[in-house]
Amino acid sequence: MPELPEVETVMRGLMPVMAGQKINRASINREGLRWPFPERFAKRLKGARVQGMQRRAKYILMALDTEETLLVHLGMSGKVTIDESGAQPPAKHDHVVLDMENGVRILFNDPRRFGALDLLDSANLDSHKLLKSLGPEPLGNAFNxxxxxxxxxxxxxxxxxxxxxxxxxxxxxxxxxxxxxxxxxxxxxxxxxxxxxxxxxxxxxxxxxxxxxxxxxxxxxxxxxxxxxxxxxxxxxxxxxxxxxxxxxxxxxxxxxxxxxxxxxxxxxxxxxxxxxx
DNA sequence: CTACCATCCTGGTTGC
DNA sequence: TGCAACCAGGATGGTA
CATH class of the missing domain: 1.10.8.50 (Helicase, Ruva Protein; domain 3)
Structure with a gap:
């Protein structure tokens, strides 16, 4: 489903509820999606503050204050839900759930599991295997x-x-x-x-x-x-x-x-x- | 470097 | 109404 406009839209929706907020708790409900999740995934997310986010191609990149960046790829069937109540129980295929310090719950859902979540070294984003071969952004000046x-x-x-x-x-x-x-x-x-x-x-x-x-x-x-x-x-x-x-x-x-x-x-x-x- | 193809999954729709 | 076949927004990784 998600191509560039959908990913951009999802990111814009997440920005106001996640930027500046600390991740109080991360629940990981399976080992991975397209690839296994990174080592100690929940621990590395817990306590980290989301500093800001950007979109690159079909990826959402959330900069954390831990010198790591959370990469989100929605694949074919990925969806993100913002639960303002903070109490929405995870449903089927809600693989990762983040509880933010403002009380908002973020649920990552992906039935086909073609999506991905990963943690990247913020200083070397471009060396990540999913990002290093990407061509220019179609809305940027380099695509001419x-x-x-x-x-x-x-x-x-x-x-x-x-x-x-x-x-x-x-x-x-x-x-x-x-x-x-x-x-x-x-x-x-x-x-x-x-x-x-x-x-x-x-x-x-x-x-x-x-x-x-x-x-x-x-x-x-x-x-x-x-x-x-x-x-x-x-x-x-x-x-x-x-x-x-x-x-x-x-x-x-x-x-x-x-x-x-x-x-x-x-x-x-x-x-x-x-x-x-x- | 380019091209082609199988593959990872679930779920919705179509057709018998 | 049941069930099998087919199709889907993506992208890698192997092979030629």
């Missing part, structure tokens, strides 16, 4: 047409696949790649190397725009995704292609319909009429 063109050059795989590669640009997932390609009018199976400069700068612009709009909407709620405060995101109502197989293309004056194809085992939704093959 020049950089993107250089990374597309000589790449034989389809542009859809390239955009999902976190080493090229970090934070996009299946949904927002489909949406950005539709906005840019580029077919997902276009060869990466075949994109011309106009395609490339259009794609950069539309990637930025769709992510920015989705963040403003609180992310997209598919299945039961919610913001950390329990509110539903509403960007899913703005999807042009994702999950809309058989529906008319929403582009004005386009008489095409959205179709679904499979690329590298993932669904791609697009309009074969207005999205040109480069």
């Amino acid at each position: 047409p020049e950089y993107f063109a250089a990374r597309l050059k000589g790449r034989k795989s389809p542009v859809k696949t390239t955009l999902l590669d976190q080493k090229i640009v970090a934070g996009l997932g299946n949904i927002y790649v489909c949406e950005a390609l539709w906005r840019a009018g580029i077919a997902p199976q276009s060869s990466s190397a075949a994109l011309d400069p106009a395609h490339i700068s259009s794609l950069v612009t539309h990637i930025r725009d769709v992510l920015t709009e989705a963040i403003a909407a609180g992310g997209s709620s598919l299945k039961d995704y919610r913001q950390a405060n329990g509110a539903l995101g509403y960007f899913q109502h703005s999807f042009a292609t994702y999950g809309r197989e058989g529906a008319p293309c929403p582009k004005p004056d386009c008489d095409g319909g959205i179709i679904r194809i499979v690329q590298s085992g993932r669904s791609s939704f697009y309009c074969p009429v207005c999205q040109q093959q480069a």
Whole structure:
């Protein structure tokens, strides 16, 4: 579920209730998720104060006053719940529970367990295995047409696949790649190397725009995704292609319909009429 | 370096 | 209504 806009939204929800607060108690209800939790996980969290937090790609990084940083990755099915009452009993798949000094309880839930929690050395965040190979942030200045063109050059795989590669640009997932390609009018199976400069700068612009709009909407709620405060995101109502197989293309004056194809085992939704093959 | 594929899991939906 | 098959927002790690 969570791509960059959803992770950003969850982080923004956690910030006001966690920043500046000490972790009074950490309950670890299983050994790990995607990977085992770090050694003495609960002990290292207990008593630590959350100094601040930032998002990198699809990761939330919470800086603690112990020179360690708590990394949170929601994977496919991860959710975070803020319980203001502080007494909500952990439910099924609530694997980690943090009780903050302000009385708020934070519950990390992840049925499929593709998510991850880890503790990193705050002085060497970039050397962590999950962070060291990440490409630039799509909303930052380092992701620009020049950089993107250089990374597309000589790449034989389809542009859809390239955009999902976190080493090229970090934070996009299946949904927002489909949406950005539709906005840019580029077919997902276009060869990466075949994109011309106009395609490339259009794609950069539309990637930025769709992510920015989705963040403003609180992310997209598919299945039961919610913001950390329990509110539903509403960007899913703005999807042009994702999950809309058989529906008319929403582009004005386009008489095409959205179709679904499979690329590298993932669904791609697009309009074969207005999205040109480069 | 690039490309391809299996894999980690649960749960919701679809189809017989 | 039961049950099996299939599908899902991610990303690693192995192999070629």
